[in-house]
Amino acid sequence: MSHTGGAPPAPGAFKFVKPKANPLDGVMLNIVDVNAPKDSGSIQSAVQIFADALRTAGGPIDPLTKQRLITTLVALHRKKLVNESGGDPDACYKLRELPIRTFNTYDNAQQTEFCRKIWRRICEGVVPDTVAQNMIEGGGDTSGTQNPLPSSLQPAARQNPDVTLRQRIPDAWRDFTIGFRVEGGKTATRDDKDRFTVDGCSPLAHNSAALLRVRGMNITETPVALQDRVFFWNSDRDVFNETGTCISRSLVGATAFPERTTDTADTSYEFHYLIAVDCRDLTGVDSEAWQQGRGRLNNWRPGEKAFLGVPADRILAWTKLLRRPGPATGGWIFKLPEAKWNWLHAPPGPSKTYLEEELGVWSIHEWYSVGGNYDFAS
Numbered sequence: 001m002s003h004t005g006g007a008p009p010a011p012g013a014f015k016f017v018k019p020k021a022n023p024l025d026g027v028m029l030n031i032v033d034v035n036a037p038k039d040s041g042s043i044q045s046a047v048q049i050f051a052d053a054l055r056t057a058g059g060p061i062d063p064l065t066k067q068r069l070i071t072t073l074v075a076l077h078r079k080k081l082v083n084e085s086g087g088d089p090d091a092c093y094k095l096r097e098l099p100i101r102t103f104n105t106y107d108n109a110q111q112t113e114f115c116r117k118i119w120r121r122i123c124e125g126v127v128p129d130t131v132a133q134n135m136i137e138g139g140g141d142t143s144g145t146q147n148p149l150p151s152s153l154q155p156a157a158r159q160n161p162d163v164t165l166r167q168r169i170p171d172a173w174r175d176f177t178i179g180f181r182v183e184g185g186k187t188a189t190r191d192d193k194d195r196f197t198v199d200g201c202s203p204l205a206h207n208s209a210a211l212l213r214v215r216g217m218n219i220t221e222t223p224v225a226l227q228d229r230v231f232f233w234n235s236d237r238d239v240f241n242e243t244g245t246c247i248s249r250s251l252v253g254a255t256a257f258p259e260r261t262t263d264t265a266d267t268s269y270e271f272h273y274l275i276a277v278d279c280r281d282l283t284g285v286d287s288e289a290w291q292q293g294r295g296r297l298n299n300w301r302p303g304e305k306a307f308l309g310v311p312a313d314r315i316l317a318w319t320k321l322l323r324r325p326g327p328a329t330g331g332w333i334f335k336l337p338e339a340k341w342n343w344l345h346a347p348p349g350p351s352k353t354y355l356e357e358e359l360g361v362w363s364i365h366e367w368y369s370v371g372g373n374y375d376f377a378s
Helices: 040-048 063-078 091-096 108-122 172-176 193-199 208-215 287-293 349-360
Strands: 123-126 153-155 165-167 178-186 230-233 245-248 271-278 304-307 315-324 331-335 368-371
Touching (some): 091 108, 172 178, 172 349, 178 349, 287 304
Antiparallel strands (some): 153 165, 178 271
16 A cells, blocks of 8 residues: 555656766666655656666667656665566666666667566566455454454544544445545546546556656556556555555545645645445455465555456445645544535445445544554554
């Protein structure tokens, strides 16, 4: 669940600074491996410094290849290069030590393959194979900082902004299989409701033009461009968010989206759309179970599931969400200013009652602060 950092700004948002040293002498994968800030904008700015030094064997580098390489290096700096299981033990070292001067002697096909090799070592694709109602969920214990949280949650005190979470009802995911996510918002000039009520939700990576426009990323002709699987970072087993439609099995968990640092008042949004999704019979990746099976110890406690999209008729309703940046110690701050559902495809009685009660436990007057102990397990 990597909803903790800002998205890379779109191409052209950076000021090019000519490096003092000859970038041709730089080692490809160590370009930004310095004590630079880890936020995406700073990383991409650092990579862009070297962009003008890139060439191909036949002359100027193909613009798409340049974008692809910059995207690859930004992703690499935020994660770690991991050797492929059973592969050449020197493979990672050889990639990491490649000088730009050598890269520039490659033709376009070789440069593209270089990017592919890196992606194969930092990401793993998982083909969806689990029906949603068979995915795991947490038990009733909300204490501590380790165990998965229940799917149905309420504040112990409705009027207390410092949230202590308690289970409201047991086995809500099993019984209702309704998940939650944030899907865009409303600005003075754009309303994302017009999109998701018609097209539903789909991974951003499935639309290369949108991925480049919104995230400044180009993953074309790389392994992570495959659209039949969700990708996970090898280093921390977290979902590569742009390759899947991530769903929280708890409403309060979804209020952590889109980022921990989100401040609605400091964006162009009037509010964000918090949507309820009917996940029953959808096949996806049980990211919680997958991560636990691979030894990840800091799973996201509210519980995340990943799908290859959600059809529009599965979006049951929406409500408004407001956000403030969470504290440096972890967690997030949110407000539900209306605490009512705007129905798009109202479900049968028990499920509708469940949704109304899940929302009704929160006051429309409070800014709630959810502590870091309810975020990633520690």
